[in-house]
Every structure is written in structure tokens, then in C-alpha cells.
Amino acid sequence: MTAELLIEQFLNGLQFGFMLFLMSAGLTLIFGVMGLINLAHGSLYMIGAFSAAATFAFFNSFWLSLLASFSCAAIVGIVVEKTIIRKLYNRDHLDQVLVTFALILFFSELVRWIFGAFPLYLDVPELLNGSIEVFSGIYYSKYRLFIIFVGLIIAVFLFFLIGKTNLGIQIRAGQHDREMISALGVDISKLYTLLFGIGAALAGLAGALIGTIQSVEVGMGEPILILAFVIIVIGGIGSIKGAFIASLLVGLVDTIGRFLIPSVLQTVTNPSDAMSVGSAIGSMLIYILMAIILILKPTGLYGKQLS
Amino acid sequence: MNKILKIVNLKKNFGAITASNDINFCLEKGEIHALIGPNGAGKSTLIKQIMGEIKQDSGEIILSGINISNLKTEDRIHLGFARSFQITDVIxxxxxxxxxxxxxxxxxxxxxxxxxxxxxxxxxxxxxxxxxxxxxxxxxxxxxxxxxxxxxxxxxxxxxxxxxxPKLILLDEPMAGLSLDKIEKMKVIFNQIKNDVPILLIEHNMDVVFSIANRISVLVNGKIIASGSSSEIKSNLDVRKAYLGTA
Amino acid sequence: MMSEKNISYISLVSIFLIAIFSEYFNEPYLITLLSRIIIFSIAAIGLNLVLGFGNLISFGHAAFFGLGGYVSGILAIHAFNSELLISWPFLFNGSNNSIIIWLFTILFCSLLALLVGALSLRTSGVYFIMITLAFAQMLYYFAISWPSYGGEDGFSIYVRSTLFGINTMKGLNFFFICFFWLLIILFITSKVVNSPFGLALRATRFNLTRVRSVGINPFRIQLIAFVLSGAITGIAGSLYVDLNRFVSPSLLSWQMSGEFIVFILIGGLGRIYGPLIGAAFFVAFEQFFGSYTEHWQIFLGIIIISTVLFAKGGIIGFMLKYQKNE
Structure with a gap:
């Protein structure tokens, strides 16, 4: 095990963490402000990825496909919010879970119907192809650095949006007291639609960015959705700051854990056992992390106390 | 052993304000004992001390011979306190x-x-x-x-x-917001259950208090100034002075 | 007069009769379908105990279903291969005796439920949903990356476990075993729900403060219900593996947890027989639409959404209401 490898894994973890933040930021805002558990957030991620893949197939332009990813996801998100989701704001968690679960079934099957069951692929543009020297002697994929950069910009943008703008004030007010903000004359249903659209756009963008590294296929959204849930639970539901810190934490722990644990185990047992036990433990690591954090802080790192 | 609840020399100060000034009283088997007094007389502070929600500075609270002065609210409930209209809530x-x-x-x-x-x-x-x-x-x-x-x-x-x-029931403003015929009905119910469980009644409606309480204690400025039957209280000069400002 | 009870008895009797007729008309596939319906409903009945009566939305009951499946499968495969399972404190080669398999399933699933419940019940609301989901995912990823028992591909067991010399490989016999389990589970749950414990459990869903104020510790009530619930769902997992003679991580998947909730919802939340009706509807729906299009889940999604948004109370609720309006 070399330092170069470790640094590379660290950067991979960081890159993964930023993508998870794109997913979890929308999810935590939607829960915090509207009180909605949205399982279908992963479907928006998938829709973003497929829109990008379809656009790429027609125009062969990475940048156009990025544009398509978040705009299509936002449009689908807004349509779904206006037709179905808004009926759920005053329902209990069980109804929300069921309807958004059904939306997953619907969208997954619809996308399979349109695009077929085979995975699609997106190409990294010329500009971002290859590696770049990040430290002396350490090379890292340009595209992954680009993802970190995009994640960073969006994080800054979100913190600015919530901390400094009028919309941010409404969002924060909404988290504290929903009746209050409609009493203040804010058009709450417009705010909700807008917020849901932003969340959907971020998920769609993440779908396209990750889809370029991996493949674009039905069912790609759910594993990352569950990670995003782990993140918002660790960070404390409704807290953007919590989501940010937990995203990076989960991204790093997951990536580095999967990499380090087998190597560490190799020092005490034979390589094949170390590989199998290590990867099994590595894949459970973030769930163990979440369990520990919830035992210590039942409402997550930055969550509001339970009444 | 007729004294279910006994309060002995209970004192509580909040800074310079004396909320409970050497209070002594008891609740006996089979009775409705009403606690009355003008607003700010220290009724709710007294109730809170009885329930264990705030701690007295000195004095004792004794439930059927057991000193409960230092017990937590839950333990007091376990020993037989029942309080209505504040902690209970129907499903x-x-x-x-x-x-x-x-x-x-x-x-x-x-x-x-x-x-x-x-x-x-x-x-x-x-x-x-x-x-x-x-x-x-x-x-x-x-x-x-x-x-x-x-x-x-x-x-x-x-x-x-x-x-x-419970060993006793503490009723906090049970008649608030009730119509007249409902109040009559409740009076009948209270008169019936007091034989099983004595009632400590806090109530603003004086007609109710005078018609159902076996004994009445009047709390003024943290002190019990009189204690006795309805007719005794009605004719008590100190009470008239406290309520009406005249003798 | 159709009451909830009558609807339930009618559905039990019809399932039984359809199985007998299927045997008579030589339709083994139908018998397998009926066994599947029963197994799914047992799993969902287990979940319904905490979800329908205690309002604890566990989104991770696949963990118990899968653990039950894996425990059974591992015991059976070791017995089949005469391969040592544990060497301490005694030598054990697994077993293909159903009774032993079920006892181990109940034991392990109860222990898992005790652990998961004790940790998850510290939280509530959406945190509870998420943490139960996370525990199930933890097991799912463990099963995928643990190579000894097939990893991602799972493994096959070649014969069903044996019970009192009954030929369990015969579809109808296995159906009887499942049906017998269903009757036991229905009896237990209806008993529990209508007991003092059941009343306390139902009270926890409305008002914890009130439950505490009458001297009941809600955490313990919920935990006991959770353990019972996990054991029941585990039994279903054990039967499911025996039915298919196949174990795979998909037993532990979160879609499985979601489907259990869907069975409960379709049948009618908080009704003892709800999951049975819901599972029957689900499997019938899958067969019917599945024969027209492989994309039948689109319609399933639409039906679930419409049920939640417009027809709360599920099928039983709908039938009872329809009756009233007549």
C-alpha cells in the first residue's frame, strides 16, 4: 500500500461525497421544509442520467447532456410535485413512503420500457479526459476532479441561497413554522414546487455526472438514494450543513473503508479470507457508522431535538 | 389513619417573594377539600410542590404516613397521586x-x-x-x-x-368551561367518588366550592388564613377582607 | 351480511379450495402461487403487528425475511452436503428437519429483532423508518459480499426440509404446511392484538405520554411486539426458501420490505386479515398483468398511488364501506 494509492482513494471518497451531497441536499431540504419523505428522489437521479444519455446519443455533446440532465429532472420533478406529491404534505409518513415507493416502480418500469433493459454509457468529453498531476508525482482523473469542483460550486451556491437570499429566509422559516410563513404572505405552494424542482435538478445532475463514470441503467438510483438517506439521518434531517458534513463523511468512510479494511486484514490472515471478510465489513461500514451516531445522538449530528 | 395527605410547615421562597409561607393542611378520607384563594395567592406553587414538580425549601409532605417530600413526580404518581385535566389526556x-x-x-x-x-x-x-x-x-x-x-x-x-x-385525586379547575347542567352532573359524580377517594379541589367557581366541599382552605399571600366548613368560611372576617377588601 | 370476519373466512376457505381443485385439475403452478401468497401474507402479518397496530413503520422487515431464509438455507445445505457447520461447542452438520430449522429461524430472527428494535426504537418518526431500512441494507450488503454462501448469486438447496415423513416435494403437501402456519400465525396475532398487551400496543401509536402516565413503559411494549413481528416474518422467509429451494440476497432487498408494506396497505391497514387479501391481490395482479406485459409494475405503481390518495382502508375497508352505502 502506497501513499499515492491512499491519496487517490481519499480523492475518490471526496468525489463520491460531493455527489452524495447533491442527492442528499435536495432530500433533506424537502424533508425539512415540506415534511416529506421522498423515496422517489432516486428516480429523479435515474431520469437525469437517462436524459443525459439520450441527449448524448443525439447530439454527442457532453455539455448539452449535462444541461438536459438537470432540466429534465427538474421538469419531471415539478410535474410530479404538482400532480401527486403536493397531496402528500399533510399525510402521515406511511402514505408518503407508499406513494413514493410506487413512483419508483412506475418510473423504473417506464424507463425500462422506453430505453430497454441494457445499460447505456456516457463518454467523458475530450477536455476532461485523462489525468492531471495534483501533487508532485500524484496523478488523478481530470473528470473526477471536475466532479469535485461542480460539487463544491453547488455547495457554495446552496449555502449562499439559504444563508443570504430571500428564498433562503423563506426556506428557513418554513423549517421552523409552516403556518407562520403562509401567514407572512409567502405563496407556500409555489415555494414547495420551486424547492422540489431544485432538489430534482440536483439529483438529475448527480445522475448524469455519476452515470458517466459508471453505467446508466434502471435501478441505479436506489442504492444511492439509500446512501442519501443514511446521510440525512446522520447529518440530522433538514440540516444542509449536516447533509454536507455527513456526505463527505460517508463518501470517505465508504471508499477508504472498502479499500483499507481488506489490506489491514491481510496482515493478520490469508489474502483471500482478508478480501472476502474485509469487503463484507467494508460494505457495512457506513451503516455501522449510522447506527453508532444514532445511538449517541438519536436525531443526528445537526438535527432538532425530538419533542 | 384518616389523614391521606398531610402538609407540614411547607415553605417556598422565590427570591424575595414568599410563595408558600408555613403552610399546614390535610386531606382526610371521604372528603372534598377545596383550596381557594385570589389569583397569585400561591395555589399553583402549592400544587406543584405537592406533585413534586418543584421542590419546597422546607417542610414535609406526607402521603398515608409515607414522607414523600423528596420523591420525583412519577414516584408520587406510583404511590397513588392522580391529577386530572393536566397530565392525563384521553386517547x-x-x-x-x-x-x-x-x-x-x-x-x-x-x-x-x-x-x-x-x-x-x-x-x-x-x-x-x-x-x-x-x-x-x-x-x-x-x-x-x-x-x-x-x-x-x-x-x-x-x-x-x-x-x-389512587389514594387521592387532585382536580384542577374541573368545572372550567362547563355548562350549568354539566356542572350539576359533575357535582353529583364528585360527591359519589369522594367516598372511595378523597378529592383535593382547586376551583374558581365559588358556588361549586361552597356546595360540594366538606372543608375549604383559603390561601392568601402564600398563607392559609382560614380553614373550615362552607358556613365557617363564609362568615370568616379575614376571608371577607381578603376577597372583598372590607370586613 | 359481510363483516370483516366473514371476508376473512371466505378468503381462507377459497384459498384452501382452490388449492384442492388445482390438485384435482393437475395445475401444480397454481398451487405454488397459492403457497407464495400464503408465505407473503405471513411475512406481512408479522410486519402488520408493528406497523398496523403499533404504527411503527419498519422499512426493513426484509432483514427478518432474509435472515429466516438464510438460516434455513444454510442449515439445509450443510445437511445435504454433510458438511460441518460449527465445531464448537458441539459438532453440528445443519439439519433438514423442518422443526429444527423453524426453531433456529425463530431464535435468530428474534435475536436480530431484539437488537434492531432496541436500537431503532430509541428514535421515532422518519428516523425510525430510515434506521430500520439501514439495518436491512447492512445485512443485504453483507450477504452480497460474503462469498461462502454464494454472495450475489445466492445458492440452491436441492430438496425441501422434511416434516414427519411427509413428502414435502409434492406441491399440495407443502401448501398444507404453509396453510397450517398461516392459521397458527393468524390465531396468534388475533389473540395478541385483542389482549391487554395488544391494547397497550395500540395505545402507543396514539399517545406515548398518556401510556406512560398510566404506568406502562411504551418502549418495552414496542420492543416485545417488534421481536414477535420479526420472528413471524422470519418464519415466512424460511418457508419461502423452502418453496423455491433457492436463497439469494434479494430476500433482503429493500424492495422486499416495500412490498410487505404494500400488501398491508392494499389489504387494509391494521386489520388482521388485511395482509392475506393484499398478498393475494398482489400475486394475482402480477400474474394477470404480467401475462400481458412485462412492464406490469407501471400499473402496480398507479394502483398503489390511487389507493393511498383516494381509497384509504384498502380492499377490506372498501368492501365494508360499499356494504354500508348499499
Whole structure:
């Protein structure tokens, strides 16, 4: 095990963490402000990825496909919010879970119907192809650095949006007291639609960015959705700051854990056992992390106390 | 041993303000003892000390011979305090019967019974029937609590308190917001249950107090200035002075 | 007069009769379908105990279903291969005796439920949903990356476990075993729900403060219900593996947890027989639409959404209401 490898894994973890933040930021805002558990957030991620893949197939332009990813996801998100989701704001968690679960079934099957069951692929543009020297002697994929950069910009943008703008004030007010903000004359249903659209756009963008590294296929959204849930639970539901810190934490722990644990185990047992036990433990690591954090802080790192 | 609750030399100061100034009084078996006094006289501070929500500076609170002065609220509840209209709250999706039954199950610790049927008439039926008859809700036993009127809800709350088999019941403004005929009905109910459980009554409605209380204690400026029957209190000069400002 | 009870008895009897007729008309596939319906409903009945009666939305009951499946499968495969399973404190080669398999399933699933419940019940609301989901995912990823028992591909067991010399490989016999389990589970749950414990459990869903104020510790009530619930769902997992003679991580998947909730919802939340009706509807729906299009889940999604948004109370609720309006 070399330092170069470790640094590379660290950067991979960081890159993964930023993508998870794109997913979890929308999810935590939607829960915090509207009180909605949205399982279908992963479907928006998938829709973003497929829109990008379809656009790429027609125009062969990475940048156009990025544009398509978040705009299509936002449009689908807004349509779904206006037709179905808004009926759920005053329902209990069980109804929300069921309807958004059904939306997953619907969208997954619809996308399979349109695009077929085979995975699609997106190409990294010329500009971002290859590696770049990040430290002396350490090379890292340009595209992954680009993802970190995009994640960073969006994080800054979100913190600015919530901390400094009028919309941010409404969002924060909404988290504290929903009746209050409609009493203040804010058009709450417009705010909700807008917020849901932003969340959907971020998920769609993440779908396209990750889809370029991996493949674009039905069912790609759910594993990352569950990670995003782990993140918002660790960070404390409704807290953007919590989501940010937990995203990076989960991204790093997951990536580095999967990499380090087998190597560490190799020092005490034979390589094949170390590989199998290590990867099994590595894949459970973030769930163990979440369990520990919830035992210590039942409402997550930055969550509001339970009444 | 007729003294269920005994308060001895209870004192409580908040800085320079004396909220309880050497209070002595007792609640005896079979009685309704009313505690009255103008606003700010220190009634709620006294109740809070009795319930263990705030701690007295000195003095003792004795429940059936047991000194409970230093116990937490929950422990006092376990020993037999029941307080209505503030801590209890009915479960609106349950029927009247189920609400009272739940309290009975809690009291008798039968909540690990997985096999007896609560639908069949056997389980705790007699006890619950007698409670429901006392609070005059037996006819409505299958009505969900959500459909009850304000007054019936109060009756049910008293039923829940009774199911917990308390040594005493503390009723905090039980008549607030009730119509006149409901008040009459409640008076009948109180007069009936006092034989099982003595009642410490806090009430603003003086007609109610004078008609049902066996004894009345008057609290003014943290001090009990008089204690006695309705007629004694009505004619007491100090009380007239405190309430009316004239002798 | 159709009451909830009658609807339930009618559905039990019809399932039984359809199985007998299927045997008579030589339709083994139908018998397998009926066994599947029963197994799914047992799993959902287990979940319904905490979800329908205690309002604890566990989104991770696949953990118990899968653990039950894996425990059974591992015991069976070791017995089949005469391969040592544990060497301490005694030598054990697994077993293909159903009774032993079920006992181990109940034991392990109860222990898992005790652990998961004790940790998850510290939280509530959406945190509870998420943490139960996370525990199930933890097991799912463990099963995928643990190579000894097939990893991602799972493994096959070649014969069903044996019970009192009955030929369990015969579809109808296995159906009887499942049906017998269903009757036991229905009896237990209806007993529990209508007991003092059941009343306390139902009270926890509305008002914890009130439950505490009458001297009941809600955490313990919920935990006991959770353990019972996990054991029941585990038994279903054990039967499911025996039915298919195949174990795979998909038993532990979160879609499985979601489907259990869907069975409960379609049948009618908080009704003892709800999951049976829901599972029957689900499997019938899958067969019917599945024969027209492989994309039948689109319609399933639409039906679930419409049920939640417009027809709360599920099928049983709908039938009872329809009756009233007549």
C-alpha cells in the first residue's frame, strides 16, 4: 500500500461525497421544509442520467447532456410535485413512503420500457479526459476532479441561497413554522414546487455526472438514494450543513473503508479470507457508522431535538 | 389513619417573594377539600410542590404516613397521586371502555398478558363497570372518545384517574368551561367518588366550592388564613377582607 | 351480511379450495402461487403487528425475511452436503428437519429483532423508518459480499426440509404446511392484538405520554411486539426458501420490505386479515398483468398511488364501506 494509492482513494471518497451531497441536499431540504419523505428522489437521479444519455446519443455533446440532465429532472420533478406529491404534505409518513415507493416502480418500469433493459454509457468529453498531476508525482482523473469542483460550486451556491437570499429566509422559516410563513404572505405552494424542482435538478445532475463514470441503467438510483438517506439521518434531517458534513463523511468512510479494511486484514490472515471478510465489513461500514451516531445522538449530528 | 395527605410547615421562597409561607393542611378520607384563594395567592406553587414538580425549601409532605417530600413526580404518581385535566389526556381513537381499561392494565401491570381477550366480557369487566357507572358513562362505553362532548371528556378523565386506584385525586379547575347542567352532573359524580377517594379541589367557581366541599382552605399571600366548613368560611372576617377588601 | 370476519373466512376457505381443485385439475403452478401468497401474507402479518397496530413503520422487515431464509438455507445445505457447520461447542452438520430449522429461524430472527428494535426504537418518526431500512441494507450488503454462501448469486438447496415423513416435494403437501402456519400465525396475532398487551400496543401509536402516565413503559411494549413481528416474518422467509429451494440476497432487498408494506396497505391497514387479501391481490395482479406485459409494475405503481390518495382502508375497508352505502 502506497501513499499515492491512499491519496487517490481519499480523492475518490471526496468525489463520491460531493455527489452524495447533491442527492442528499435536495432530500433533506424537502424533508425539512415540506415534511416529506421522498423515496422517489432516486428516480429523479435515474431520469437525469437517462436524459443525459439520450441527449448524448443525439447530439454527442457532453455539455448539452449535462444541461438536459438537470432540466429534465427538474421538469419531471415539478410535474410530479404538482400532480401527486403536493397531496402528500399533510399525510402521515406511511402514505408518503407508499406513494413514493410506487413512483419508483412506475418510473423504473417506464424507463425500462422506453430505453430497454441494457445499460447505456456516457463518454467523458475530450477536455476532461485523462489525468492531471495534483501533487508532485500524484496523478488523478481530470473528470473526477471536475466532479469535485461542480460539487463544491453547488455547495457554495446552496449555502449562499439559504444563508443570504430571500428564498433562503423563506426556506428557513418554513423549517421552523409552516403556518407562520403562509401567514407572512409567502405563496407556500409555489415555494414547495420551486424547492422540489431544485432538489430534482440536483439529483438529475448527480445522475448524469455519476452515470458517466459508471453505467446508466434502471435501478441505479436506489442504492444511492439509500446512501442519501443514511446521510440525512446522520447529518440530522433538514440540516444542509449536516447533509454536507455527513456526505463527505460517508463518501470517505465508504471508499477508504472498502479499500483499507481488506489490506489491514491481510496482515493478520490469508489474502483471500482478508478480501472476502474485509469487503463484507467494508460494505457495512457506513451503516455501522449510522447506527453508532444514532445511538449517541438519536436525531443526528445537526438535527432538532425530538419533542 | 384518616389523614391521606398531610402538609407540614411547607415553605417556598422565590427570591424575595414568599410563595408558600408555613403552610399546614390535610386531606382526610371521604372528603372534598377545596383550596381557594385570589389569583397569585400561591395555589399553583402549592400544587406543584405537592406533585413534586418543584421542590419546597422546607417542610414535609406526607402521603398515608409515607414522607414523600423528596420523591420525583412519577414516584408520587406510583404511590397513588392522580391529577386530572393536566397530565392525563384521553386517547381519542379508543372507546371510553378501552381508555379506562388501558389505565387498569397499567395499574395492575397486566400489560404482558398476551392471551386474555379484552373483547370478551371477563377481563376486568366488573371493576371497569363500577368505574363507568360512577362517572355516568356506562351507557356510552363503546363510544370513541373523539365523539365525546367537552364535559363527557372530563368525566372520562376522572374515570381514568379512578382506574389507577389512587389514594387521592387532585382536580384542577374541573368545572372550567362547563355548562350549568354539566356542572350539576359533575357535582353529583364528585360527591359519589369522594367516598372511595378523597378529592383535593382547586376551583374558581365559588358556588361549586361552597356546595360540594366538606372543608375549604383559603390561601392568601402564600398563607392559609382560614380553614373550615362552607358556613365557617363564609362568615370568616379575614376571608371577607381578603376577597372583598372590607370586613 | 359481510363483516370483516366473514371476508376473512371466505378468503381462507377459497384459498384452501382452490388449492384442492388445482390438485384435482393437475395445475401444480397454481398451487405454488397459492403457497407464495400464503408465505407473503405471513411475512406481512408479522410486519402488520408493528406497523398496523403499533404504527411503527419498519422499512426493513426484509432483514427478518432474509435472515429466516438464510438460516434455513444454510442449515439445509450443510445437511445435504454433510458438511460441518460449527465445531464448537458441539459438532453440528445443519439439519433438514423442518422443526429444527423453524426453531433456529425463530431464535435468530428474534435475536436480530431484539437488537434492531432496541436500537431503532430509541428514535421515532422518519428516523425510525430510515434506521430500520439501514439495518436491512447492512445485512443485504453483507450477504452480497460474503462469498461462502454464494454472495450475489445466492445458492440452491436441492430438496425441501422434511416434516414427519411427509413428502414435502409434492406441491399440495407443502401448501398444507404453509396453510397450517398461516392459521397458527393468524390465531396468534388475533389473540395478541385483542389482549391487554395488544391494547397497550395500540395505545402507543396514539399517545406515548398518556401510556406512560398510566404506568406502562411504551418502549418495552414496542420492543416485545417488534421481536414477535420479526420472528413471524422470519418464519415466512424460511418457508419461502423452502418453496423455491433457492436463497439469494434479494430476500433482503429493500424492495422486499416495500412490498410487505404494500400488501398491508392494499389489504387494509391494521386489520388482521388485511395482509392475506393484499398478498393475494398482489400475486394475482402480477400474474394477470404480467401475462400481458412485462412492464406490469407501471400499473402496480398507479394502483398503489390511487389507493393511498383516494381509497384509504384498502380492499377490506372498501368492501365494508360499499356494504354500508348499499
Amino acid at each position: 381519542s381513537d379508543f372507546t371510553i371502555f378501552q381508555n379506562v381499561l388501558l389505565a387498569k392494565i397499567g395499574k395492575e401491570k397486566t400489560f404482558y398478558n398476551f392471551y386474555s381477550s379484552i373483547d370478551s366480557s371477563e377481563f376486568a369487566l366488573e371493576q371497569i363497570k363500577s368505574i363507568l357507572l360512577k362517572i355516568d358513562l356506562w351507557d356510552k362505553k363503546e363510544t370513541p372518545a373523539s365523539l365525546l362532548s367537552h364535559g363527557e371528556r372530563r368525566q372520562l378523565e376522572i374515570g381514568i384517574a379512578l382506574a389507577l386506584d
